[in-house]
Structure formats: C-alpha cells, structure tokens
Amino acid sequence: MIFKFLIRNRSVFLxxxxxxxxxxxxxxxxWRLIVIDYTIELYVGAIAVIFTGLGIWLAKKxxxxxxxxxxxxxxxxxxxxxxxxxxxxxxxxxxxKRELEVLQLMAEGLSxxxxxxxxxxxxxxxxxxxxxxxxxxxxxxxxxxxxxxxxLNIIS
Amino acid sequence: MIFKFLIRNRSVFLxxxxxxxxxxxxxxxxWRLIVIDYTIELYVGAIAVIFTGLGIWLAKKxxxxxxxxxxxxxxxxxxxxxxxxxxxxxxxxxxxKRELEVLQLMAEGLSxxxxxxxxxxxxxxxxxxxxxxxxxxxxxxxxxxxxxxxxLNIIS
DNA sequence: ATTTCCCTCATACTTTAGGGTGATTTGAAT
DNA sequence: ATTCAAATCACCCTAAAGTATGAGGGAAAT
Numbered sequence: 001m002i003f004k005f006l007i008r009n010r011s012v013f014l015x016x017x018x019x020x021x022x023x024x025x026x027x028x029x030x031w032r033l034i035v036i037d038y039t040i041e042l043y044v045g046a047i048a049v050i051f052t053g054l055g056i057w058l059a060k061k062x063x064x065x066x067x068x069x070x071x072x073x074x075x076x077x078x079x080x081x082x083x084x085x086x087x088x089x090x091x092x093x094x095x096x097k098r099e100l101e102v103l104q105l106m107a108e109g110l111s112x113x114x115x116x117x118x119x120x121x122x123x124x125x126x127x128x129x130x131x132x133x134x135x136x137x138x139x140x141x142x143x144x145x146x147x148x149x150x151x152l153n154i155i156s
Numbered sequence: 157m158i159f160k161f162l163i164r165n166r167s168v169f170l171x172x173x174x175x176x177x178x179x180x181x182x183x184x185x186x187w188r189l190i191v192i193d194y195t196i197e198l199y200v201g202a203i204a205v206i207f208t209g210l211g212i213w214l215a216k217k218x219x220x221x222x223x224x225x226x227x228x229x230x231x232x233x234x235x236x237x238x239x240x241x242x243x244x245x246x247x248x249x250x251x252x253k254r255e256l257e258v259l260q261l262m263a264e265g266l267s268x269x270x271x272x273x274x275x276x277x278x279x280x281x282x283x284x285x286x287x288x289x290x291x292x293x294x295x296x297x298x299x300x301x302x303x304x305x306x307x308l309n310i311i312s
Numbered sequence: 313a314t315t316t317c318c319c320t321c322a323t324a325c326t327t328t329a330g331g332g333t334g335a336t337t338t339g340a341a342t
Numbered sequence: 343a344t345t346c347a348a349a350t351c352a353c354c355c356t357a358a359a360g361t362a363t364g365a366g367g368g369a370a371a372t
Binding site: 255277281284285 | 317318321
C-alpha cells in the first residue's frame with residue numbers, strides 16, 4: 001500500500017527527501033561553524049552553490065518543454081473514392097434526376113435494354129432519356145456522353 | 157568601440173552587473189549582521205532564496221529551450237496522377253498495339269467510322285479490331301470496354 | 313520451312329443505338 | 343386554373359455497332 005503510494009509520487013517523495021538531507025547538511029554546517037571556527041563566507045558560499053543548483057534543477061523540472069508542431073504534408077494518391085457530384089454542372093445542364101440515373105448506368109456500360117430492366121422501365125423510355133441526355137450534353141453518342149460526364153464530374 | 161562591445165555582450169554584461177549587485181547586497185546583509193544582531197537563519201534563508209532564484213534564472217538563460225517535435229502527417233490528395241500505362245495488363249490481355257490505339261480512340265467517344273478515318277483504315281477493319289478488343293477484355297459493348305480499360309489503367 | 317500472330321479488308325447478318333414525333337400523366341410553380 | 347417540366351411509353355425509321363467467318367500479306371519466332 002504505502003510502497004505503491006511512494007512509487008506513484010516518487011518525484012514528490014524524492015524532492016522531500018532531498019530537502020531533508022539538504023537541511024541536515026545545513027545544520028551540520030551550522031554545527032561545524034560552532035564547533036570549528038570556519039569562516040562565514042565559506043558557509044554562505046556553500047549555501048549559494050547548493051541553492052543555485054536547486055534553482056537550476058527546479059527550473060528544469062518545472063518548465064514544460066516547448067512543443068514545435070511540425071506539419072508534414074504527405075502526398076496520397078487517391079483513385080476514384082473522392083468523387084463529389086458537381087451539382088452546379090448538373091443544374092446548369094438541367095439534367096433531371098432520372099437522366100442522371102440513366103447516365104450513371106450508361107457509364108457502367110449497360111445497354112439501353114439493361115438500363116430499362118434495371119429501372120423497371122420500357123426500352124423506349126430509356127431511349128427518350130438517352131436522347132435528352134445527349135441533347136443536353138451536346139454529344140451524339142453514349143460513349144461521348146460518358147466521356148463528357150466524367151470530365152464534368154457528374155458521374156462517379 | 158566599448159559601447160558596441162557592451163551591446164554585443166549585453167547578456168554577459170548584465171550577468172556581471174547582477175552578480176556585483178548581489179555581492180553588494182550580501183555584503184550589506186553581512187554588515188547588517190555585524191551591526192544589528194540578526195539571526196543567522198534569516199541570513200541563510202535570504203541567501204537560499206536569492207540563489208535559488210539565480211539558479212532558476214541561470215537555467216532558463218543557459219539551457220536551450222527543450223522542444224518536443226510533434227510531427228503531424230497531413231494527407232494531401234493528389235489527383236493529377238498523370239496516366240501511366242499498365243504494361244503488365246496490356247501484355248496479360250495480349251492487346252496488340254493497334255488494338256490499344258483503337259481502344260484509346262473508342263474511349264474518346266469516336267464512332268468506328270471516325271476511328272477508321274482517323275487511322276486511315278476501313279470501317280470493317282475497325283470493326284474487327286473492336287471485336288477482338290471486346291473478346292480480350294471479355295465485354296460485349298464499347299462502353300463496357302472503355303469502362304474496363306479505364307479500370308485496368310490501359311487507357312488515359 | 314512452318315507456325316503464329318498481327319493487320320488488313322470483305323460479306324452477310326443481327327442487334328443496339330439514336331432521331332423524330334406524339335401522347336398521357338403527374339406534380340410543382342405561377 | 344393554367345402552365346410547364348418531368349417522366350413515361352409508343353411507333354417508325356436510319357445509323358451505328360456488333361457477330362461470324364474468311365482471306366491475304368507480312369513479320370517474327372521456332
């Protein structure tokens with residue numbers, strides 16, 4: 001119990017012990033002064049040296065180290081994950097939600113029929129959407145549409 | 157001359173002055189001890205306090221500031237990533253130079269006829285190349301081929 | 313010398329894509 | 343209430359894409 005306490009507060013404990021020893025040393029010096037006729041200058045010198053040391057030690061102990069924050073920019077290659085839909089372009093081009101959806105599937109390489117099946121719509125509907133998309137993107141073919149959409153960041 | 161020297165070594169000069177003043181103060185205390193019958197304990201205490209302070213000041217003055225360098229890695233997204241052809245995939249898929257060329261133009265949204273014109277070939281040749289490409293990429297349509305090629309990094 | 317692959321082109325045929333037009337319904341805005 | 347855009351679907355027609363097959367020349371490897 002007591003040991004654990006001592007270990008936990010080792011620093012404080014050591015400081016106390018040190019002070020006690022120091023006081024004893026001073027007292028001993030004092031005794032020496034009385035018994036033997038030492039000069040007072042020597043005594044004062046010793047005190048000065050000891051407490052200068054103590055001051056230095058205290059300063060080192062008390063001042064927390066300064067922290068230099070060093071920010072290193074680490075370059076990370078990011079593939080596709082960082083896609084953010086370019087809302088501005090979508091609104092500028094007046095692409096509807098459905099059209100964007102079709103465009104997305106188009107970019108995945110699906111045929112119109114596959115897109116129709118996927119969205120539970122008729123082939124003709126997808127054709128209509130496709131035409132609208134091409135019109136709005138000012139392209140002629142689906143491959144161009146995908147290319148354009150990728151460039152404008154309106155598909156992932 | 158002398159002034160410049162003093163300015164340059166201001167720290168040392170100040171330290172010397174301080175010590176001189178301190179010694180004077182000690183001497184004055186000594187004088188006080190002789191004249192008036194002060195207790196030696198008070199004298200020692202004063203010395204202790206003064207030199208503890210001196211120690212702290214010295215420590216602060218002399219030791220270079222301790223610094224903990226905290227390294228923070230900041231991730232920076234680099235999206236430039238100028239295209240590097242994945243040679244390994246190209247050889248693995250046994251794509252010929254011509255096929256890669258056609259695939260590239262295909263990805264740019266050109267029709268087979270446009271590709272033919274661009275490469276000074278007949279439409280049928282491009283169709284043959286296209287078929288071969290689809291076969292090797294294991295896809296059915298050009299859009300899928302482009303998608304796959306992009307994924308495999310064999311086109312820019 | 314033979315094989316193999318690439319590149320080229322051709323014919324015939326099927327499938328898919330795309331253009332044009334029009335109609336209906338629904339929901340939101342004016 | 344009317345207008346407007348979005349979404350849906352249909353029909354017709356043309357263009358483009360894709361499949362299958364074959365064939366000939368050339369270059370490189372075995």
